[in-house]
Amino acid sequence: MIGTLITSDTLQPARRSTDAVYAQLKQHILDNRYPPGAQILESEIAAELDASRTPVREAFVRLQQEGLLEIVPRHGARISALSPGDMREIYEVLMSLEPTAVELLARRKPDRAELAGLIASCDAMEAALEGTPDLQAWAAADEAFHLNLARLCGNKRLAGMIMQVWDQAHRARMFTLSLRPLPVQSTAEHRAVVEAILAGNVERAREIYHEHRKRGGLELTTIIERHGIQRL
Amino acid sequence: MIGTLITSDTLQPARRSTDAVYAQLKQHILDNRYPPGAQILESEIAAELDASRTPVREAFVRLQQEGLLEIVPRHGARISALSPGDMREIYEVLMSLEPTAVELLARRKPDRAELAGLIASCDAMEAALEGTPDLQAWAAADEAFHLNLARLCGNKRLAGMIMQVWDQAHRARMFTLSLRPLPVQSTAEHRAVVEAILAGNVERAREIYHEHRKRGGLELTTIIERHGIQRL
DNA sequence: CCGTCAATTAATGTATGCGTTATTGGATTC
DNA sequence: GAATCCAATAACGCATACATTAATTGACGG
Numbered sequence: 001m002i003g004t005l006i007t008s009d010t011l012q013p014a015r016r017s018t019d020a021v022y023a024q025l026k027q028h029i030l031d032n033r034y035p036p037g038a039q040i041l042e043s044e045i046a047a048e049l050d051a052s053r054t055p056v057r058e059a060f061v062r063l064q065q066e067g068l069l070e071i072v073p074r075h076g077a078r079i080s081a082l083s084p085g086d087m088r089e090i091y092e093v094l095m096s097l098e099p100t101a102v103e104l105l106a107r108r109k110p111d112r113a114e115l116a117g118l119i120a121s122c123d124a125m126e127a128a129l130e131g132t133p134d135l136q137a138w139a140a141a142d143e144a145f146h147l148n149l150a151r152l153c154g155n156k157r158l159a160g161m162i163m164q165v166w167d168q169a170h171r172a173r174m175f176t177l178s179l180r181p182l183p184v185q186s187t188a189e190h191r192a193v194v195e196a197i198l199a200g201n202v203e204r205a206r207e208i209y210h211e212h213r214k215r216g217g218l219e220l221t222t223i224i225e226r227h228g229i230q231r232l
Numbered sequence: 233m234i235g236t237l238i239t240s241d242t243l244q245p246a247r248r249s250t251d252a253v254y255a256q257l258k259q260h261i262l263d264n265r266y267p268p269g270a271q272i273l274e275s276e277i278a279a280e281l282d283a284s285r286t287p288v289r290e291a292f293v294r295l296q297q298e299g300l301l302e303i304v305p306r307h308g309a310r311i312s313a314l315s316p317g318d319m320r321e322i323y324e325v326l327m328s329l330e331p332t333a334v335e336l337l338a339r340r341k342p343d344r345a346e347l348a349g350l351i352a353s354c355d356a357m358e359a360a361l362e363g364t365p366d367l368q369a370w371a372a373a374d375e376a377f378h379l380n381l382a383r384l385c386g387n388k389r390l391a392g393m394i395m396q397v398w399d400q401a402h403r404a405r406m407f408t409l410s411l412r413p414l415p416v417q418s419t420a421e422h423r424a425v426v427e428a429i430l431a432g433n434v435e436r437a438r439e440i441y442h443e444h445r446k447r448g449g450l451e452l453t454t455i456i457e458r459h460g461i462q463r464l
Numbered sequence: 465c466c467g468t469c470a471a472t473t474a475a476t477g478t479a480t481g482c483g484t485t486a487t488t489g490g491a492t493t494c
Numbered sequence: 495g496a497a498t499c500c501a502a503t504a505a506c507g508c509a510t511a512c513a514t515t516a517a518t519t520g521a522c523g524g
Binding site (some may be wrong): 273274275285289305306307308 | 477
């Protein structure tokens with residue numbers, strides 16, 4: 001058990017069957033339990049999760065809109081597989097939205113208390129790299145940082161969009177985690193963004209973050225090309 | 233009849249009942265036939281569109297994810313009403329995404345033929361302002377320009393996100409159309425962006441567009457405040 | 465007269481059945 | 495032997511019936 005996966009949804013007890021099916025399906029997709037490209041059937045999932053086809057169908061629709069699967073008429077649903085082109089799209093979107101989120105947050109001039117979550121994530125990232133590196137822990141802290149940042153920016157639509165593409169790229173990030181160099185610089189960049197925000201330097205915060213995202217995208221693209229990965 | 237509304241969807245004959253219900257519901261919401269804040273019932277819509285509740289429900293889920301309505305458990309659906317805060321959010325998102333779309337398009341160095349749609353929209357906007365201004369025609373051309381731009385940028389995810397928030401703001405734009413000054417400058421800015429793209433000046437294209445969006449957002453915000461509009 | 469509780473009703477949430485369609489496999493013919 | 499056609503089956507799309515829940519109304523008690 002790697003630990004409870006952090007997702008963009010606040011997972012509740014889910015009194016509605018549809019919500020439970022949705023949450024579990026999403027979890028399974030992000031956990032790579034249903035591999036990319038896999039076909040899943042409404043009736044299979046219904047039996048597996050002890051529900052009828054109706055809530056499963058509704059969950060499929062929601063997940064399709066989130067880009068995590070594709071409903072193929074008469075063929076069930078196909079778990080989305082990301083091509084290198086999809087990864088490029090995702091990073092272009094993040095390079096646009098995340099620096100904006102940083103800028104919005106920085107403009108609010110938040111105090112240290114408001115950024116406690118971000119600072120904790122920075123601490124966790126640094127701790128994960130001390131001694132024997134714990135990449136899983138680092139990735140969890142990284143994810144927490146970005147989700148927190150999206151939430152703090154004060155724009156729910158912006159936050160939702162960031163989390164959506166972030167979820168889409170989740171598996172790819174986890175997969176390439178061990179193929180990348182140790183994320184020492186990445187960790188430092190996170191810290192630098194927080195400091196720039198605290199210093200009230202809006203433009204610098206935005207700039208650091210944009211470079212951070214750009215470098216991250218480049219790293220991932222390089223790995224994908226070097227390994228000739230076509231789908232993930 | 234004002235004319236067929238341009239939406240982000242390619243409206244097909246819709247062999248599936250769900251698609252037909254979805255398309256008509258969306259059309260009615262954008263046309264302001266269901267006013268913001270209105271409650272609609274599954275059974276009402278089903279009867280109205282001659283379908284059963286099942287496809288209506290599925291359409292509700294899709295429209296909820298697009299932010300056009302909100303499913304209230306046990307209470308049907310409420311048509312989304314935009315607060316001034318929502319308008320701010322939407323313009324922040326557009327100010328982030330649309331300049332990125334322009335940049336991506338400009339980097340491809342497209343020739344004049346590729347931009348034919350954009351140029352036609354510019355012509356239409358200018359024509360709509362000659363003699364007696366036709367604001368409806370101008371708005372249609374403006375909408376066509378932005379949708380086209382999103383499509384041309386080469387990033388489907390980015391395009392989808394732009395169209396989504398654009399649709400959310402559609403009614404607000406139509407409502408404030410007659411309250412704004414004649415969009416002469418706006419029209420000129422559109423033309424200038426196209427010229428900058430053709431000239432291969434990526435940075436300038438992005439900059440013009442960012443200013444265009446910023447000014448547009450400011451105009452709208454001012455109107456909303458001046459008229460004390462709370463919901464639209 | 466007001467407040468509270470219970471019952472009824474209305475609308476959603478879920479399950480299931482039926483019709484449609486597409487795919488696959490087998491058989492027949494060229 | 496290969497290709498085509500037909501039939502059977504499997505899965506979905508939609509409709510409908512049933513269960514659940516929340517709200518509203520009315521009655522009763524304080």
